Amino acid sequence: MINCIAVDDEPLSLQIISGYASQIQGMVLLKTFTNPLKAQNYLKKFPVDLLLLDIQMPDVS
Amino acid sequence: MASVFPIGFYYLNYYKLIPLFYLQKKPITYLLSILLSLTILIIIANIFTYLSDNRRLYESRPPFPFLIHSLLLFVVVLFVSLGLRMNSEWKKAEEEIIKIEKEKLNSELSYLKAQINPHFLFNSLNSIYSLAIIKSDQTAEAVMKLSNLMRYVILDVHIPFVPLEKELGYIINFIELHRLRLADNNQINFRFSGNPEGLLISPFILVPFVENAFKHGTSAIDSININIDISLVKNRLDFKVDNNKPSKYFENQPSTGVGIENTRKRLEMIYKKNYTLKISDTDNKFEVDLTLLLT
Incomplete structure (x- = not known):
């Protein structure tokens, strides 16, 4: 089982990513974030195996 | 002698x-x-x-x-x-x-260069792509909005004065397309009052201020409010745009101010004494207050 989260400032993209992730067997998309700081906090509590990240985001890239 | x-x-x-x-x-x-x-x-x-x-x-x-x-x-x-x-x-x-x-x-x-912002075009196409994948009912409408936007950019930019409705239509479409892709922490409030019928405006004289607010006033983290207020009293147009600035989590690229400066020059050239423009730029807020006497 691969646990992963996705971070993107556009909710629409996260929706697409969720759709793709659900089609891949053995991959669990635990949560999606538009706010990278919240994603960071989440990671501190629950380390994951895979991060799906936007390459350019406001504020943080 | x-x-x-x-x-x-x-x-x-x-x-x-x-x-x-x-x-x-x-x-x-x-x-x-x-x-x-x-x-x-x-x-x-x-x-x-x-x-x-x-x-x-x-x-x-x-x-x-x-x-x-x-x-x-x-x-x-x-x-x-x-x-x-x-x-x-x-x-x-x-x-x-x-x-x-x-x-x-x-x-x-x-200003032509400033208009056809490739980033915005790709972002919008990307949103539409996403809408199409999830088979959203908004897809067709979004394509139409983008097409109207492009028509205005390509065809009407060469005309000295266009009906005010066109400029307003562009702004509304622009906002709608941004709403598609922005997360809920970015609130956009657009208000319009008055009757634009029969009034003319120089194309893309208001748009740069709206673009500027979206360019510098959106965030993935902070709560953002972009307020766009347009009111018409006879031929006097009051146009107010403000946005709070996101905190700087990392070094952002500094704003060049070229777009706003260009627009100020154009206002000076086209509207001469028939406009007032006040811009206030503080640490956490950017505000534009433009009054135009239209023809």
């Missing part, structure tokens, strides 16, 4: 009389000043001759030859100075026209 006076008249005419009267479109004053100069010159020339060694010569002849001589010299000096001055005036005017033409071209080019 007597030639000093015509030379003096040459410079007087070149530097004072022509710019003061002739170029200010006061031909009668100019003519009178010329006649006055002529009279003074003839008197001086005659006195001069009278006092000089040619006194005997002067007495022996009628004053006619001196008069004709002075008059001839005067006319030559008059036309030479007038000709030279007008020549330099024409050259100056021509240079001015070329300069204005160049400036116009430059500003036009740079």
Whole structure:
């Protein structure tokens, strides 16, 4: 089982990513974030195996 | 020695009389000043001759030859100075026209460049792609909005004045397309009041301020409010845009201010005295207040 989260400032993209992730067997998309700081906090509590990240985001890239 | 006076008249005419009267479109004053100069010159020339060694010569002849001589010299000096001055005036005017033409071209080019923002186009296409994948009902509408936007950018940007509805339509479509992709922490409030019918506006005079708010006022983290307020009272348009600025979590690229500066130049060129623009840029807020008298 691969646990992963996705971070993107556009909710629409996260929706697409969720759709793709659900089609891949053995991959669990635990949560999606538009706010990278919240994603960071989440990671501190629950380390994951895979991060799906936007390459350019406001504020943080 | 007597030639000093015509030379003096040459410079007087070149530097004072022509710019003061002739170029200010006061031909009668100019003519009178010329006649006055002529009279003074003839008197001086005659006195001069009278006092000089040619006194005997002067007495022996009628004053006619001196008069004709002075008059001839005067006319030559008059036309030479007038000709030279007008020549330099024409050259100056021509240079001015070329300069204005160049400036116009430059500003036009740079605002065109600023308009077709490839980032925005790709973002919108990306949103539409996502909408299509999830088979959203909004897909068709979003394509239509983008198409209307592009039509305005490509076709109407060359027209000096367009109906106000077109500019407003662009802003509304622009906001809608941004709403598609932005997360809930970015709140966009658009208000409009008044009747835009029959009013004209220079295209893309309001849009840059809206674009600017979205460019610098969106965040993935902070709560953002973008307020766009447009109200019309008869032909007076009040346009207010403000956004709070996201905190700087990392070094952002600094804003160049080119877009706003260009628009200010265009306002100055097109609306001259019929506009006021106030921009306040503080640490956490950016505010634009523009008033335009439309035609």
